[in-house]
Amino acid sequence: MARTAAFEILYRDYYGRVFGLCRRLLSSGDLAEDAAQEVFMRAYKSFNKYDINQPFWQWIATIANNHCIDQLRARSRKQALFGDETVELEQVPSPDAPVLSELISNEDTGALNQAIAALPDRYRVPLVLAYFHQSSYDDIAKQLNISRNHVGVLLLRAKQRLRDSVAAEGVGGGQ
Amino acid sequence: MTHPTPLKLSMHADEALPPNEAEQVAAHVEACELCQSQLSALRAETQHLVTALRADTPEDAREVPTFSRPASLRGFALANIGTALLIWLAQFLWKTLFGEMILNTATWLTSVYIPDIYQLTSTTALYLLEEGTAMLDAYLGFVIATLLIITALALLLMRQRFRAGTLSMCLIAAAVGTLMVPAPVQALDFRRSEGVLTIPASETIDDTLIVRGETVLIEGTITGDVIAFGEEINVTGSIRGNLFTFAEIVKVRGDVGGLVLGAANTYTLSTSSVGGDLWLAGENIEVGGDVRIGRNVAIASDNVSVGADVGRDLFAYAETVDMSGNLGGNLEAFSQRLRLLGDAHIVGNVRFRGNEAELFRADEVRVDGDVEFLARPEEKNRYATVEFYLWQIAQLIAAFLFGLAMLWLVPALRGLSIGAGLEGLKSAGIGIVALVSVPIIAVLVAITLIGLPFTFLALVAWLLGIYLATIVVGASIGQMLVSNSDSMPLTLLAGLATVMVVVNLPVIGGIIGFIFTIIGLGMLVQLVFDLVSTRGFDEQATD
Known part of the structure; x- marks a missing residue:
C-alpha cells in the first residue's frame, strides 16, 4: 500500500514532465497522453526495481524515451x-x-x-x-x-x- | 590551416567530441576568428533551442489524467481458467464425493445420539446440495460463458493497448463459440395484477410462471415452476414443476409434480398430490386426508394437522401436531403436543421431543417402529469437554492455513490494519452494510432466476468474506502483538490464536466475534474498492 501511495505522489508530480517529453518526442498530444500512461504503467510494474538513490526523473525519462522511440520505430515499421x-x-x-x-x-x-x-x-x-x-x-x-x-x-x-x-x-x- | 568540419564544430559546441579531438578543435578555434564566431553562434543556437523546447506550450497545461494501473493479462487469463476448472471440479466433487459422503455420514450420525434438530438440518442441507448441484448444472454453461466474454472483452481492450496477438482472438472465438450453445435456460412468464389474477383452466403454460396479484387463481396447467405472491392464492390446476407461494392464505387443490414450498398464515392442501417434498411455514397448516405427498414433509407452524399419505418422513415444529394419515417413514415432532389420531399408521419410528404426558395416541393408531421421547438435552459446559478444545485447534489450524494462503495470494491484505477510532468505526459500518445487504441483494437477484448464478457467486463470496474477515483482523492484531517480527506466519498465528481465545470468552465472546467480523468485512470491502477503483490520485492522496 505504501508503495502504491508513493507511486501515486510521483505520478502526480512527474506526469506533466513525462507528458511534455513524450509530446516533444512524438509530436502529438494525443499520442503523448497514451504514451505517458503507458510509461507510468511500465514504471509501476517495475517500481520495485527503482533505486531510491537515483533521481526519479532520470529513471522515468529513460522509460519514456525508450517507449517513445519504440513507438516511432513501430510507426515507421523499419529499424x-x-x-x-x-x-x-x-x-x-x-x-x-x-x-x-x-x-x-x-x-x-x-x-x-x-x-x-x-x-x-x-x-x-x-x-x-x-x-x-x-x-x-x-x-x-x-x-x-x-x-x-x-x-x-x-x-x-x-x-x-x-x-x-x-x-x-x-x-x-x-x- | 584546415577548419574543422561543420560536424566537428557542432559536436564541439555541444561538448560531444572525444577529449583529443576536442583539444584539437579548441586549439584551432582559439586561433581562427571565423570558427570562433561560428562556434559562439552555434552555442547561442543551442541555448535558443533549449529555451524553446523548455517553454511550456498550451498543450502541456493538461490535467493529470487518472492513472490506470496495469492489468496483468496473464493473471487474468489464469484466474479465468482457474475459475472454470474450479467450477467443474466443485461440481464433480459435489455430485460424486460430497453427496455420497454426506449421505453416508448423515445415516451414520443419526444412529448415534445427536440433538434432534440435526435430522432436519441434515435433510435441509442435503436438499440444498441437491438443488444447488442441479442449479449449477443448469447455469454452468452460462457462468463459464460469462467469464469467457469478460475475458474476451478485457483482451480486446488490452489488444488496443498492447497489440496482443493471436491468443486473444482464439479466446474470443472460444467465447463466441460457447455462446452459440447456450445453457438451456427455461423461459419465464411474468404476470401481475392489482386485483384477481386468473390462469384459466383452459390455459397451459409451458414456462416458469411468476405471478403476483391480490388474489391469484391458478386453474390451468403449468409445466414449469410457479412462484406466486399475493394475499390469497388458490391452486386448482396442475403444476408439473415446483410451487413456491408467499401469501396470507394459500389453498392447494391441484397436483404438483415437484416441491411445494410456501409461507402463509393459513396453508391448506386438499384433494391433491405432491410429487416432491412439502415444506411449509405458517400459523395454521392443514394437509387433508385426501392428499398424497411423494416425499418428506417439513412444517414449522403453530398448529399442524396432517391427514395425508406421506411417502417418507414428517418433521414438524409446532405447538400442536395432529397426525391422522399414513406415514412411510419416521415422524419427528418438536412440539408441545403430539396427537396421533384416527387410524394413523406410521411405518417408521415416532420421535417426540417433549413430555410423554403430551402425547395422545388413539386406539386405532399403529406405529410399526418405536416411540421415543427425547427430553431437551442438558446444556453442558462446553469449556469442559475435550472436543471443544480439539475443535478450536482444528479451526485455528484451518484459519491459519487459509489465512496464510490468502496473504500470500493477495499481498495487499498484508497491509491492512484495523485502524484506531473513526477508521475502525468506518470499517465496522461498512462491514455491517456488507453483512446485511449482500444476502438481501442476492435473494432479490435470485427472484429473477437468471440472477441465480450471480446469487450463488455472491453468497459464496459473502461467506468467504465473513470467514476471511476474522482472519484479516487476526493478522492485524498479530502485527500489533509481535510488531518486531518479520515473520508473517508467526504474526498471523499469534493474532489468530488471540482472536480464537477472545471470541470464546464467556458472555462477551460472541459480541467481540461479531465486532471482529464486521470490522474485518469492512476492511475487506474497502480493500476491494481500493483495488478496483479508478479514482483519481487527488482523492486517494487525501484518504
Missing part, C-alpha cells in the same frame, strides 16, 4: 528510422549559414516549437533528447542504437532543417 549516417553527412550545410538565434527571436518560442514538431522523427527525436532532456551524445547513441557521430550528424541536419523552415516562414526578427 532504419534514423537513416544512414553517410547519406545524411552529404547534406550537411555550409558552415557560414545563419543560425537559428539569428533567424528567430528568443521570445518566439511558439514558432520554433512548431517547426520542431514538424521535423521528421529522425531529426526531432535526437533534438529533443539532446536539448530538452539534455542527454549526452553517448546516451542518445545508445538509445537510438546508432553511433555518436551519427547523432551529431542528425542534430546538425535537424538544426539545418529548422533554420530552413524558420527562414522560409520569415517569422520573428533576428538580431
Whole structure:
C-alpha cells in the first residue's frame, strides 16, 4: 500500500514532465497522453526495481524515451528510422549559414516549437533528447542504437532543417 | 590551416567530441576568428533551442489524467481458467464425493445420539446440495460463458493497448463459440395484477410462471415452476414443476409434480398430490386426508394437522401436531403436543421431543417402529469437554492455513490494519452494510432466476468474506502483538490464536466475534474498492 501511495505522489508530480517529453518526442498530444500512461504503467510494474538513490526523473525519462522511440520505430515499421549516417553527412550545410538565434527571436518560442514538431522523427527525436532532456551524445547513441557521430550528424541536419523552415516562414526578427 | 568540419564544430559546441579531438578543435578555434564566431553562434543556437523546447506550450497545461494501473493479462487469463476448472471440479466433487459422503455420514450420525434438530438440518442441507448441484448444472454453461466474454472483452481492450496477438482472438472465438450453445435456460412468464389474477383452466403454460396479484387463481396447467405472491392464492390446476407461494392464505387443490414450498398464515392442501417434498411455514397448516405427498414433509407452524399419505418422513415444529394419515417413514415432532389420531399408521419410528404426558395416541393408531421421547438435552459446559478444545485447534489450524494462503495470494491484505477510532468505526459500518445487504441483494437477484448464478457467486463470496474477515483482523492484531517480527506466519498465528481465545470468552465472546467480523468485512470491502477503483490520485492522496 505504501508503495502504491508513493507511486501515486510521483505520478502526480512527474506526469506533466513525462507528458511534455513524450509530446516533444512524438509530436502529438494525443499520442503523448497514451504514451505517458503507458510509461507510468511500465514504471509501476517495475517500481520495485527503482533505486531510491537515483533521481526519479532520470529513471522515468529513460522509460519514456525508450517507449517513445519504440513507438516511432513501430510507426515507421523499419529499424532504419534514423537513416544512414553517410547519406545524411552529404547534406550537411555550409558552415557560414545563419543560425537559428539569428533567424528567430528568443521570445518566439511558439514558432520554433512548431517547426520542431514538424521535423521528421529522425531529426526531432535526437533534438529533443539532446536539448530538452539534455542527454549526452553517448546516451542518445545508445538509445537510438546508432553511433555518436551519427547523432551529431542528425542534430546538425535537424538544426539545418529548422533554420530552413524558420527562414522560409520569415517569422520573428533576428538580431 | 584546415577548419574543422561543420560536424566537428557542432559536436564541439555541444561538448560531444572525444577529449583529443576536442583539444584539437579548441586549439584551432582559439586561433581562427571565423570558427570562433561560428562556434559562439552555434552555442547561442543551442541555448535558443533549449529555451524553446523548455517553454511550456498550451498543450502541456493538461490535467493529470487518472492513472490506470496495469492489468496483468496473464493473471487474468489464469484466474479465468482457474475459475472454470474450479467450477467443474466443485461440481464433480459435489455430485460424486460430497453427496455420497454426506449421505453416508448423515445415516451414520443419526444412529448415534445427536440433538434432534440435526435430522432436519441434515435433510435441509442435503436438499440444498441437491438443488444447488442441479442449479449449477443448469447455469454452468452460462457462468463459464460469462467469464469467457469478460475475458474476451478485457483482451480486446488490452489488444488496443498492447497489440496482443493471436491468443486473444482464439479466446474470443472460444467465447463466441460457447455462446452459440447456450445453457438451456427455461423461459419465464411474468404476470401481475392489482386485483384477481386468473390462469384459466383452459390455459397451459409451458414456462416458469411468476405471478403476483391480490388474489391469484391458478386453474390451468403449468409445466414449469410457479412462484406466486399475493394475499390469497388458490391452486386448482396442475403444476408439473415446483410451487413456491408467499401469501396470507394459500389453498392447494391441484397436483404438483415437484416441491411445494410456501409461507402463509393459513396453508391448506386438499384433494391433491405432491410429487416432491412439502415444506411449509405458517400459523395454521392443514394437509387433508385426501392428499398424497411423494416425499418428506417439513412444517414449522403453530398448529399442524396432517391427514395425508406421506411417502417418507414428517418433521414438524409446532405447538400442536395432529397426525391422522399414513406415514412411510419416521415422524419427528418438536412440539408441545403430539396427537396421533384416527387410524394413523406410521411405518417408521415416532420421535417426540417433549413430555410423554403430551402425547395422545388413539386406539386405532399403529406405529410399526418405536416411540421415543427425547427430553431437551442438558446444556453442558462446553469449556469442559475435550472436543471443544480439539475443535478450536482444528479451526485455528484451518484459519491459519487459509489465512496464510490468502496473504500470500493477495499481498495487499498484508497491509491492512484495523485502524484506531473513526477508521475502525468506518470499517465496522461498512462491514455491517456488507453483512446485511449482500444476502438481501442476492435473494432479490435470485427472484429473477437468471440472477441465480450471480446469487450463488455472491453468497459464496459473502461467506468467504465473513470467514476471511476474522482472519484479516487476526493478522492485524498479530502485527500489533509481535510488531518486531518479520515473520508473517508467526504474526498471523499469534493474532489468530488471540482472536480464537477472545471470541470464546464467556458472555462477551460472541459480541467481540461479531465486532471482529464486521470490522474485518469492512476492511475487506474497502480493500476491494481500493483495488478496483479508478479514482483519481487527488482523492486517494487525501484518504
